[in-house]
Amino acid sequence: GSALLFAQNAQELFTRLWQPLAPALSAAAGSLWMSDEEAATLTCVAADGPGAESLLGRSLPMAQPGGSAQPGVAALQLSAITPPGWPSVQTAISTPEVALGSLVISRPAGKKPFSAAELRLLEMIAQQCALALNNLRLLQEERRANEYQNLVRQVGAHFHATLDMDALLSTVFADVNRVLDSEGLSLWILDENGDLVCQQARGGASQAIIGVRVPLGQGVVGIVAQTQQPLLIKDAITDPRVFRPADRKTGYVTRSLICAPLLSRNRTLGAIQALNKKVTSGQFTDKDLNLLTQLADSAALAIENARLYRDLQLSYDATLEALASALDLRDRETEGHSRRVVAYTVRIAHAAGLEPAEISEIARGALLHDVGKIGVPDAILHKPGYLTPEERTIMQRHPELGYAMLLGIPYLRNEAEVVLYHQERYDGSGYPHGLRGNAIPIGARLFAIADTLDAISSDRPYRTGRSF
Numbered sequence: 001g002s003a004l005l006f007a008q009n010a011q012e013l014f015t016r017l018w019q020p021l022a023p024a025l026s027a028a029a030g031s032l033w034m035s036d037e038e039a040a041t042l043t044c045v046a047a048d049g050p051g052a053e054s055l056l057g058r059s060l061p062m063a064q065p066g067g068s069a070q071p072g073v074a075a076l077q078l079s080a081i082t083p084p085g086w087p088s089v090q091t092a093i094s095t096p097e098v099a100l101g102s103l104v105i106s107r108p109a110g111k112k113p114f115s116a117a118e119l120r121l122l123e124m125i126a127q128q129c130a131l132a133l134n135n136l137r138l139l140q141e142e143r144r145a146n147e148y149q150n151l152v153r154q155v156g157a158h159f160h161a162t163l164d165m166d167a168l169l170s171t172v173f174a175d176v177n178r179v180l181d182s183e184g185l186s187l188w189i190l191d192e193n194g195d196l197v198c199q200q201a202r203g204g205a206s207q208a209i210i211g212v213r214v215p216l217g218q219g220v221v222g223i224v225a226q227t228q229q230p231l232l233i234k235d236a237i238t239d240p241r242v243f244r245p246a247d248r249k250t251g252y253v254t255r256s257l258i259c260a261p262l263l264s265r266n267r268t269l270g271a272i273q274a275l276n277k278k279v280t281s282g283q284f285t286d287k288d289l290n291l292l293t294q295l296a297d298s299a300a301l302a303i304e305n306a307r308l309y310r311d312l313q314l315s316y317d318a319t320l321e322a323l324a325s326a327l328d329l330r331d332r333e334t335e336g337h338s339r340r341v342v343a344y345t346v347r348i349a350h351a352a353g354l355e356p357a358e359i360s361e362i363a364r365g366a367l368l369h370d371v372g373k374i375g376v377p378d379a380i381l382h383k384p385g386y387l388t389p390e391e392r393t394i395m396q397r398h399p400e401l402g403y404a405m406l407l408g409i410p411y412l413r414n415e416a417e418v419v420l421y422h423q424e425r426y427d428g429s430g431y432p433h434g435l436r437g438n439a440i441p442i443g444a445r446l447f448a449i450a451d452t453l454d455a456i457s458s459d460r461p462y463r464t465g466r467s468f
Contacts, residue, residue, distance in 0.1 A: 003016045013032070013046075015046070083109070087106065091103045103126055105122065185272070228263055232286065269304065323371065421435060
């Protein structure tokens, strides 16, 4: 009993048990079988003797109580797991609350059956095993609970560290799948038509399911989104609530699933769903559903924040577009110039391999590059001929004027660099600071190419544009 209490896992427990037990009972084969959480199957976690390798990892449904098994507890058909003709005995390992498993002992053929005294000894040892295994089970549950909570905190940190949903979900899905041990995970977002659209998926038939639409109120995700209640389905093959068109389209077989709603201020944003737990039974538990529900709460908050940020960006961009349009209206000779140079600059930036976020900043800077011309008098801005040296000096102040206008807007701090340096030249002959080469920010360098292309190909008061 003392030796068993120091075992760190079921395999070590069997080793500590088998070493003194086998010679004491003249046993030549033994195995330890553990019950799953649903108490539906027994899995061999340790074995010794003939056929041990074939037993390890094998799972069998629990037999009806009776025969050599103790009634009302975990039982196995001995004939399926012991050598033919060997006297064998099965002793249940259980507490008053739960069936933990079974210990199977066999003697070689020709040996006498186990006596009543030996059976009583095995029952006493099984009680010691039950105490040790129950302690291990409680320790594992505590560790799993801590792991779940750590995951929830970790995922919450991921959700609040970025507003890029693609990058976010790629990181988070791996963490969630690791703890849930699911074959697949999918995120469904409610669109303006009232349909749930699969936006993200990992594992399973993820590539085929992305973009699948499920009407609100239909299928598991539709029901969960409509009722705003999480759902656990243990037998998805026969459950009428499962949306069959999705499985027919993907060819994927959904056996068990859990689904939780994405809620923000009591408003449904969508649902998150996990498919097919990677255990022998393939079944999720209430603990799994509770974990997914906690993760869904964090995900909903992150999605709402991302949407608010996107709407704010769209509002900013609309304001900048209006400002650029006003500038084009003031300088009709170059009408449409701002939009053309933005399009050219973005294409060049993509070809240069810049990151999307940096390209967006450069595009806004390109759109606002001439905002400083607000401070240039109309007589100079609209002069049909060449400028005098004095007029040119005034005109060349527009990058600094534009930079000063944008500098106080934190949102446009990087964009302001394009405005300030867009007239610099790679050979150092530009203005306002005469920067040379790589000292000029990359956004301003890319814009200069686009701006020059548009200047050459556009009509101006003093010359006709060249062909593209």
